[in-house]
Amino acid sequence: MMRLPRFRYLAPTTTQEVAEVLASEGPDAMVVAGGTDLLPxxxxxxxxxxxxxxxxxxxALRESQxxxxxxxxxxxxxxxxxxxxxxxxxxxxLHQAAVQVASPHLRNMATLGGNICLDTRCNYYDQNYEWRKSINFCMKKEGETCWVAPASKRCLAVSSTDTAPALIALGAKVHLLAARESRELSLEELYNNDGISYLTRRPHELLTRVELPDATGWKSTYWKLRRRGSFDFPVLGVAAAVKFDAGGGVADARIVLGAVASSPIVVSEAAEMLVGKELTDGVIEEAAEKAGRKAKPMDNTDFVLHWRKRVAQSFVGYALRELRGDDMSETRWNTAKIRFGD
Amino acid sequence: MDEREKQRLKCTVNGESVDVLFDGYKTLLEVLREELDLCGTKHGCELGECGACAVLVDGKPVLSCLTLALECGQRKIETIEGVGDAKLHPLQAAFADLGGSQCGYCTPAMILTAKELLERNPDPSLDEIRESLAGVLCRCTGYQQIFDSVEQAAEELRRGEKAEVNS
Amino acid sequence: MSDGFNLIGKARRRVDGRSKVTAGTDFADDLSLPRMLHCKLLRSPHPHARVKSVDASKAEAHPGVHLVMDWTDLPIEFGILPVSQDEQGLTEIARFAGDPVAAVIAEDELTAFEALDLIDVDYEVLPVIAEPTDSLENPEPRIHDYGEEGNIHKRVSLRFGDVDGALEGADEVFDDIFFFQGNTHLPMEQHASLAAVDPQGKLTLWSSTQTPHYVHRALARVMEMDPAHIRVVAQPNGGGFGGKSDVFNHEMVVCKAARVLGRPVKIALTREEVFYCHRGRHPVLMRFRTGVTKSGKITGTKLQTLVDGGAYGSYGVASLFYTGALQTVTYDLPRYQFQGCRVFTNKAPCGPKRGHGTVQPRFGQEIQLDKIAHKLELDPAEMRLNMLAKPNSLTANYLRIGSIGLGECIERVVKASGWNERYRNLPDGKGLGLACGSYLCGAGVAIYWNDMPHSGVQLQVDRSGSVTVFCGCTEIGQGSDDVLVGFVAEVLGIEPFDVRCVTGDTGMTPVDLGSYSSRVTMMMGNAAIQAAERMREQIATAVAKELEVPAGRLVFANRRVFDAQDPEKGMPFRKAVNRAEAMLGTLGSTGSYAPPRTAARFKGGGVGPSPAYSYTAAVVEVDVDRTTGWISVPKVWVAHDIGRTLNPVLARGQVEGSVYMGLGEALMEEQVYRKFPSKLSGAYVHKEPSMLEYKSPTALDMPEVFTELVEDPDPNGPMGAKEVGQGPLLPIMPAVANAVFDAVGVRVDEVPITPEKILRALDRKAKGEEGRYGPESFPEVRWPEPLEVPPPWDGGDGRAVNDPDRKRAAKLAEVKSS
Incomplete structure (x- = not known):
């Protein structure tokens, strides 16, 4: 049986106490909420x-308002x-992203904050100690080389959170609490495109809450690509949010890709070109192509990377067609084994 | 706490109070199997990738391999040993009768997961059964006889409820 | 069908059903003993290296550590086949990354794990043989110093009739290359073993094993002990599928440690370690050349297979022969040639997985038939129906076929799936595919040569009326205990609940060779019936005397023994047993079974013969997206010729479970390795040794399966029964491939059939190239001169006419007699 290493355990009861503990313990301390990321x-x-x-x-971390x-x-x-x-x-x-994370049991444990801060993933890194030792470790932990691209100066581990692309598309902000100075930033700003320091959160800061703006007039969707209907992390996530004007044209739009880099990727060009237009087949195709070009998957997850790059475009198309009002339920079922909207 | 010092867990397991000493690094899975001799809870990966170790904590199906025993104080834990008594629970009977259990290794996790589903949703559709059991892998059955078992047990439980209401 | 039977054919709760749902089944890791210690293995980080020295001093000094061992503590080699005794409990030469080189025994598992990192191993790193082409091209360094030559473990070449003439005379010759990627069993239970020296000083091993008898033999060899002083208990397995049918190094290690320390020692493998135990499906590259007439009759087939064995022999010689054995039992195949080659590579060893060795060539054969039907504009179902092998016949390679229900299987799935209306008529992107398969009901020859029974059953009946049945068979989840008890209860006319069952214990039960090759129902079943009939005879003798009725007129049913002509005249079973005990003394009986002698008399003819063959047909429906290649399977229809159904609940479970595993292999499962740039690292590792990345379908991925059981009782089967545990897997992978062709008109000639590969084939087709994804060539292999075995219809007698060994023997005999 795999065993946890020995560790010291603290259980504060207020956010302020947590912040104080983190401030005094430094980077040797880590927080655990659901445990589904840290404990493995x-x-x-x-x-x-x-x-x-x-x-x-x-x-206090369990309040919503x-x-x-x-x-x-x-x-x-x-x-x-x-x-x-x-x-x-x-x-x-967000709803669609949350219900597609991992498996029902893991969702009963895993928290929103945990999914936002999910460690970046890579199939050279998410291996046990002996396996990593046999490849002489990797840049992200104990080693020198990023095996995904040995010439790379930075770690190419993949951002694998489902909720973050959705939340960014929805314009979410996050609150980081610290013993001295707390701050609020847009969720997009929480991330760096770097597999090791993928968060701008500092070790002494605690992510306490997510703020979603008023969504009047917006429609949003999340499409997830993975091998199986359960368990798997995304190998591609597409979150799209569109605000329609009275005439049915696009007033505002956001498209965010997940699992194609070390951070969620906001594809503004694709979103911006939608503004002022109706979501015709041609417009959707053009936007999907623009968005797809931003997908730069690496060979460190499930599926072949060329294929993942290619289908990014299809999935952006699915998302926009669904927002336009097309019935995409069969495609949704075939690819994700999930049904929405009843 | 000192990392080598024994820790103390007081909680409820299958309706009985438990007070046990354990090593702090142990998960609920290890404490159940190794300190409480409740080996009905199985394990297939210990990393949250198979679901075989599912138990109910405060009524919710969770993975005991990723639950720190340190965080189980005061919680109500239910394992397969607590399901049914001299008489089998309808889910147990259905799994035994309809082939829901072949090797039996995923069975405790499947039954506990299904039990929570039926408590929440007494008349689930096939899709709802699939969805709720999608967190436990089975390599023997191909799942169909598991779905059949859950459907039959649901019917049995609904009949039982009705009988109780009528009596 | 339950004509005249008490129990057979009726759906009922399996005898161990209650224990499985109540935590009543003890798997190996559920056992613990007072003063038990825990073992962890240090595994080689190198794919190929010699252990020069092991410095355990720091590990031994770690608090809580009791013992550290290396290969010098367990030098004696073992292996499942007598011809490949090539493994050590702890190895001197690491042959794959993950091969165990040292063991720590400590007071708890975490302490043992911590100590692993304190062991210093000095390795001499050796060059890596990564892929079969490397094995063929590089005789040095040799992974093993035995085998045919270089890194070629074994080659075989067999010819049954003038196959070249048959291809020349054909109207069309099809030449296709296929690849079947390796995959693993992934039982939910991780292997575990507990060893202890009992108070009398004898050794007991409790283990997750499908083959306690073979473990027993290997232990006696490695421990240098009298086998009479060793007991191996197979705990119920949490799934096997072939993955626990070998003899494992961790079993040797805990036994040795228990003997050294005088304390119980347990090991429970992690999931990653289970991937290193492997013994799963061999990756096989194959080339089929088949001649056909315009009407779709096969004139002859030449098959070549290149089998990637991984690091050890395991069952590999048998696996290799199996890749060429069963092509002849489904369709009329008058001329046949088989050439196969198994090579060693520095990967976890391959071995037997559900359908052992026959799955890969079945994939190629059934796709090639689909290609033939397409080219000749024939219906694939009808074409197959027109060339079925005949019941009660001998094949070109001397396999004796008894009953064959394949025709009815095909007709059933054709009807159920609406084949005649829907095949080739579904909208673009949707398709149907059909394929068939066949499997053994037990290997006709044991793993080591002996002339003793393959299965033994012993019955004890006591005056309480309770019956206890003892048999070495192993419950791996498939329901072998239920089959055993079912037959005994049927013959004695009692309820399964009246029978106690003691199985899988070499210290308590007669030998049964184990749960592999789908042999249990056939062999244990026949032995159980014989034992029960002998018991019934004893009881009948006493009851006949008491009732003054001829023994032959007595019926055993409903827990009574009574006169068939006057059912009122009789007595309860318990009283009947008491009468018998009073008359004959303590009651006991035995039964045993050995398969019929094989018709094949040529070298290699020992692999393939079986008392009977099961048959399956399947139709798979797929949905393929042309822009992404995404594939999903909404429905599967499957019909299996089971001979006779014993317990329909279990039979259906085996069929559906096989379909499930087949779909995993067809769509997503693969055991693959990753080679690192040699300048930066010599690493060659299992790419994804985890439950998360080795993709096994979930409850949401499983399609609807419509199962039909075809009952065509086989004269050799116990009450007519044949196997059902493995056969239904075989048609699934080729049926998926054939359905993809119907859906979008491209061929994927390898598994897994992934969206990437489908899209690649679609791209090629769009460019005007062949719409296909699959291997392009078959490498050069220096094949030996074929053994020429004329088929029965060419006047053959099952012997090779050019066997050099036989010629030598004949010459010797001639010299002697003159």
Whole structure:
């Protein structure tokens, strides 16, 4: 049986206490909420924090609140996000992303904050200690080389969060709490396109909540590509949000790709060209092509990378056609084994 | 806490209070199997990739291999040992009768997961059954007889409920 | 069909059903003993290296560590086949990344794990033989110092009749190359073993094994112990599929450690380690050349296979022969040639997985038939129906076919799937594919030569009326205990609940060779019936005397023994047993089974013969997206010729489980390796040794399956029964490939059939090239001169006419007699 390494465990009960612990422990401490990302990594010795700070007892992280938009505590589970009627009604992309993460059991455990901060993934890195030792480790942990592209100066591990592309498309902000100075930033700004320092969150900061703006007039969707109907991380995620004007034309749009780089990729050119147009087949095709060009998958996940690059365009097309009102349920079922909209 | 010092867990397992000492690195899976001798909870990967170790914590199906025992204080835990008594639970009977269990290794996780589903949704559609069981892999059955078993148990439970209401 | 039977054919709860749903089944890792210690293995990071020295001093000094061992503690080699004794408990030469070189035994598993990193191993790193082409091209360095030559483990060349003439005389000759990627069993239970020296000083091993008898033999050899002082208990397996049918190094290690330390020692493998145990499906490259007449009759087939064995022999010689054995049992094949070559590579060893060795060539054969039907403008179902092998016949390679229900299987799936209306008529992107298969009901020859039974059953009946049945057979989830108890209860007219069952324990039960080659129902079943009939005879003798009725008129049913002509006249089973015990003394009986002698008399003819063959036909429906190549399978129809159904619940489960595993192999499962740039690293590792990245279909990925059981009782089968555990897997992969062709008009001639490959084939077709994805060539192999075995219709007698060994023997005999 795989075993966790030994560690010291702390269980603060308020966000302020967490912030203080993180400030005093430094980078040797890591927080654990659902445990579905950190604990496998610890068992494989990818992450070996001396101190583990449990967040399960911090009630404040589980609060949600209506305002002009919606405030979601980082400690809400993905099941709770998926079942929240406000999310389902106004923030379709987040609902669809949340219910497609991993498996039902993992969604009962995993939290929104955890999915946003999910460690980047790579099939040279997500291996146990002995395996990594036999390849002389990799740049992300204990080694020198990025085996995905040995000439690369940076780590090419993949951003594999489903909820982040959806949240970015929805214009979400996140709140980072620290013992001294807290800050709020757009979710897009939380990420770096670097497999190692993929977050701009500093080790002493705690992601406490997500703020979603008012979504009146917006429609959004999330399309996930993966091999199986359950368990798998995305090998491609497409989140799209469109605000329609009274005439049925596009007033505003956002398209975000997931799992094609070390951070979610906002494809503004594709989104911007939609503005002022109707979503005709031709317009959708052009936007999908523009967006697809931004997908730069590497050979470190499931499926062949050329194919993943090529289907990015198709998936952007699916998303936009669905937002236009096409019935995409059969394509959705065939590719993702999920049905929405009943 | 010191990392080598034994930790103490007080919680409820299958309706009984438990007070046990364990090594802090152990997950709920390890404490159930190794400290409490409840070996009905299985394991197939210990990384959250197969679902064989599913148990109910406060009524929700979760993976015991990724649950720190340190975080189980005061929680209500249900394992396969707590399902049914001298008489089998309708899910157990259906799995045994209809081929829902072949080698039996994923069975505890399947039954506990299905039990929570039927408590939440007494009359699930086939798609809902598929969706809820998609977090537990089975390599023997091809799942069909598992779906059949859940459907039969659901019917049995609904009949039982009705009988109770009528009596 | 339950004509005249008490139980047979009726759906009922399996005898171990209750224990499986209540945590009542103890798998090997569920066992623990007082003072038990825990073992972890240090595995080689190098794909090929010699262990020069092992410095364990730091590990031994680690608090909680009791023992560290290396190959010098377990030098004696073992292996499942007598011809390939090539493994060590801990190896001196690491032959793949993951080969165990040292072991730590400690007070808990975490401590043992921590100590692994404290062992210093000095390796002499050797060049890597990565792929079969490397094995063929590089005789040095040799992975093993045995085998045919260089890194070629074994070559075979067999010719049954004038196949060249048959191809020349054909109207069309089809020449196709296929590749079947390797994949693994992935049982949900990870292997575990617990060893202990009992209070009398004898050794016991409890293990997740499908073959306790073979483990027993290997242990005696490696431990240098009298086998009478070793007991191997096969705990119920949490799935096997062939993956637990070998003898494993971790089993040797815990036994040795338990003997050294005098304390129980357990090992429980991680999932990654299970991938290194492997023994799964061999990657096979194959070339089929088949001649056909315009009407779609086969004139002859030449088959070549290149089999990637991985690092060890395992069952490989048998696997190799199996790639050429069963082409003849489904369709009339008058002339046949088979050439096969198994090579060693520095990967985890391959071995037997469900359908052992016959799955890969079946994939090629059934796709080639689809290509033939397409070219000749014939219906693939009808074409097959017109060339079925005949029941009660001998094939070109001397396999004796008994019953064959394949025709009815094809007709059933054709009807159920609406084949005649829907095939070639579905909208673009949707398609149907048909394929067939056949499998053994037990290997006709044991793994080591002996003239003893393959299965033994012993019955004890006591005065409480309780019946206990003892048999070495192994419950791996398939329901062997249920089959055993079912037959005994049927013959004695009692309920399964009245029978106790002790199985898989070499210290308590008569030998059964194990749960492999779909032999259990056939062999254990026949032995169980014989034992039960002998018991019934004893009881009948006593009851006949008491009732003054001829013994032959007594019926055993409903827990009673009574006169067929006057059912009121009789007695309860328990009383009958008491009468018998009073008359005959303590009651016991035995039964045993050995398969019929094979008709093949040529070298290599020992692989393929079986008491009976099961047959399956399947139709698969697919949905393919032309822009992405995405493939999904909404429906599968499958009909299996089972001879006779014993318990329809279990039979259906085996069929559906086979379809499931077949779809995994068809669409996503593959065991692949990753080679690192040699300038930067010599690493050659399993690419994805995890449950997450080795893709096994989930509950959401499984299509609807419509199962039909065809019952054509076989004279050799117990009450007519044939196997059902493996055969139904065979047609699934080729049926998917054939359905893809119907859907979008391209061929994927290899598994897994992924969206990438479909899209590549579609691209090629769009460019005006051949719409195909698959291997392009078959490498040069120096084949030996074929053994010439004339088929029965050419006057052959099952012997090779040019066997040099036989010629020598004949000459010797001549000299002697003169």
């Amino acid at each position: 990594n610890m068992k494989r010795r990818q992450q070996t924090p001396k101190t583990v700070v449990g967040l399960k007892g911090v009630a 209506n305002g002009t938009g919606l405030r979601l505590g980082a400690g809400l589970t993905l099941t709770e996000i998926g079942e929240d009627p406000r999310v389902r009604e106004h923030y379709g992309a």
